[in-house]
Amino acid sequence: MPRQPTIVGNPVLLVIDIQASAFMPVKAGIPTMPGYRAAMERACALIAECRRLNVPTIYFQEAHRRDMIDYGRELDGTETIHCMEGEPGTPLADAQTGRRESDYFIRKRRYSCFFGTELEILLKGLKAQTLIMVGGMTDVCVHYTFADAHQHDYHCRVAVDAVGGTSPEAHAASLAAMEYLQTGANLSADEVVAALAARAARAA
Template sequence: MSSRTPRELIEGRPVLVVIDIQGGGAGEGESAIPFMPGYQEAMDRAPALVAKARECGIPIVFFQEAHRRDLVDFGRELDGAEDVHLLEGDPGTEIAAALGLRPDDYVIRKRRYSCFFGTELEILLKGLRAETLILIGGHTDVCVHYTFVDAHQHDYFCRVVEDAVAGSSVEAHAGALRAMEYLQTGARCSSAEVLAAFESAAS
C-alpha cells in the first residue's frame, strides 16, 4: 500500500536557494577544493535562474561560505579532502559578480556545509512562508546535499536543479543526486523546468 502523493515541482511558496557560488569559481590550477569537470558550466546557469526568480517575484537567498583567517571556525572540515579555502577578505570568497547581487538581497554567511547549521535561514524561511526550496550551486555532494537533507527534515519540499549544481567529482555528484531523489521522489529537475515553473507560479 502506497501513501505517496504526486507532487508538483513547486508546492506552495517557492524560494530559490543559491549555495556558495563565489568568485573563486572552479579555480585554476591547484585548488584547495576538488571540482568535477563541467563545474563552472553548471554555475554559469545560475544567473538565468536568479534573473527569472527576480522577474517572477520569487524570493532568493544567497549563501556565502566564509572562514576566519585564524582558521578557528573550520572545525573538522580540514580532516577530509579539502584544504584551507574561502577565507574572509579573499577576492574568491565574494559572491560571484555574475549573479548580480543587490543591496537588499538576502545574503547569509555560513561557516559549515549545511545552510541551516548555525544560520538564520529557518527564521527567514518562516518569514517568507516558504514551502518549496529550490537548490542551486555547489558542491552537490557536500553543501547542497547536506542542505537538502536538513530542509527535508524540516518538512520543506526540496528540489535540486541537477544541471545548475556540480560536485567534487562526477561520481560524487551523481551519488548525491540519487540520495536526494531517494528522500523526495521528483526532487531532481532541470533549469529549463524551473524557469518554466517560475513563469507559471507568477501567472
C-alpha cells in the same frame, strides 16, 4: 505518498556558495568536476529568471576566519584550506549572479545553510514551502542543506544542471540520494523555470 507538485506553496531560491572562485582558473582547497563553471553560469541564468518571476532569493557564502577557529572537522578529509576570509576566491560572485545590496544574504561557517544560521527564521518570514537549490557543491553544501531542509519538512528541488560537485561520481551519487528522499526533487533549470512561470500565470 503521491508525487508532489513541482512547486508547492511559496517558493524560495537558495543560491549556495556561488563565490568568486567558481569563475577563477584555480579553485583552492576543493576539487571541482568538469563543467563546474558552466553549471554555475546556468545557475546565474536561473537566478535572473527567478528575479523576473518575483521568487525570493537567498544568497549564501561559506567563509572561515583567518585564525581557522571555525573550520572544525572540515579539513579532516579531502578538502584543504578553502573559503578563507580575505582570499580573492571567497567573496560572492556578485557580478555573475546579479546580487543586489537589498537581496537576502547569509554567511555560514559550516556546510549546511541551516547549521548555525538565521535561515529558518528567514524562511518562516517568507512563508516558504518549496526550496529550490543551485550552486555548489552538489555532494557537500547542497546535499547537506537539502537533507536539513527535508527534515524541516520543506519541499526540496535541485536544478541538476545548475549545481556542480567535487567529481562526476560524487555529483551523481548525491543527486540520487536527494531524489531518494523526495521523488521529483531533481529537475533541469528549464523545468524549474517552466514550473515557476506556470505558477505565476495561475496567480495572475
